Amino acid sequence: MQHGIYYAYWEHEWDGDYKYYIKKAAALGFDILEIAAGPLPGYTKNQLREVRKCAEENRIRLTVGYGPAPENNIASPDASVRTHALEFYKDLFERMEEIGSDLLGGALYSCWPVDYHGTLDKKGDWERGIEGIAKMGKAAAQYGIRTLGLECLNRFENHVINTSEEGTRFVKSVRELEKEAGNVKVMLDTFHMNIEEESISNAIRTAGELLGHFHTGECNRMVPGTGRMPWKVIGDALKEIHYDGTVVMEPFVMPGGQVGKDIKVWREIVPDISENALDEDAKKALEFQRKIFEI
Numbered sequence: 001m002q003h004g005i006y007y008a009y010w011e012h013e014w015d016g017d018y019k020y021y022i023k024k025a026a027a028l029g030f031d032i033l034e035i036a037a038g039p040l041p042g043y044t045k046n047q048l049r050e051v052r053k054c055a056e057e058n059r060i061r062l063t064v065g066y067g068p069a070p071e072n073n074i075a076s077p078d079a080s081v082r083t084h085a086l087e088f089y090k091d092l093f094e095r096m097e098e099i100g101s102d103l104l105g106g107a108l109y110s111c112w113p114v115d116y117h118g119t120l121d122k123k124g125d126w127e128r129g130i131e132g133i134a135k136m137g138k139a140a141a142q143y144g145i146r147t148l149g150l151e152c153l154n155r156f157e158n159h160v161i162n163t164s165e166e167g168t169r170f171v172k173s174v175r176e177l178e179k180e181a182g183n184v185k186v187m188l189d190t191f192h193m194n195i196e197e198e199s200i201s202n203a204i205r206t207a208g209e210l211l212g213h214f215h216t217g218e219c220n221r222m223v224p225g226t227g228r229m230p231w232k233v234i235g236d237a238l239k240e241i242h243y244d245g246t247v248v249m250e251p252f253v254m255p256g257g258q259v260g261k262d263i264k265v266w267r268e269i270v271p272d273i274s275e276n277a278l279d280e281d282a283k284k285a286l287e288f289q290r291k292i293f294e295i
């Protein structure tokens with residue numbers, strides 16, 4: 001099992017100096033830094049290589065998260081948007097290969113956050129999503145992408161996949177449609193599971209061997225181990241399914257900027273949001289997570 005943290009914990013905007021956070025994650029003892037896909041299309045080849053070099057030097061594995069913009073919605077009812085989205089993802093996979101990353105996670109089957117004004121076509125979005133993800137999975141494999149994690153999101157952020165049962169059913173349909181999409185996997189996040197799942201351990205068991213990426217955080221998105229999530233239960237369920245993959249904490253504790261707005265953080269969630277205090281909280285959470293999840 002490898003443990004990581006999402007860089008945006010420390011940021012107010014959806015970009016940041018990834019090299020700075022690679023060094024920070026390494027200094028705090030993490031195996032992984034998760035970065036956002038959004039800024040990568042703006043990087044030059046040289047910048048991508050620098051990120052890769054920095055990660056290699058600091059022995060940090062990079063995973064990538066993406067909340068797809070509406071124009072990159074692989075399930076859009078508009079065929080030209082679907083075509084554009086697939087091209088966007090192919091370019092992204094090439095860039096991921098360049099930085100040495102083989103894992104992308106998020107609402108890849110849709111967009112984020114969904115605009116709930118107007119009508120909603122869950123059945124159509126589901127069916128077009130399966131077709132789009134099948135193509136995406138096949139394309140990703142050509143760039144060495146081993147995991148496309150379809151994140152099961154709570155009802156306030158997306159309508160297509162809310163539960164592990166839905167995510168698992170979706171992934172199975174994708175794999176039935178496209179044999180070369182074995183890299184398409186279920187991704188769970190304790191923050192979303194807390195809202196949607198009757199039983200968190202059953203949700204983990206439902207995903208079983210299809211689980212490909214795991215996000216952690218407390219109910220209010222504090223770092224793991226500081227709130228009331230049933231971590232022992234979660235750890236036991238992960239052990240039961242022999243999960244030995246990536247576990248990335250995704251805390252958000254600061255209001256302000258586009259990150260605060262998109263995540264809907266309207267107050268300081270922890271008493272001290274200075275960088276030193278955030279570092280210290282992350283370090284403690286990593287120790288807690290390693291201890292409670294280690295097989």
Ligand SMILES: [Mn+2]
Binds near residue numbers: 189215250
């Ligand atoms: Mn997440």
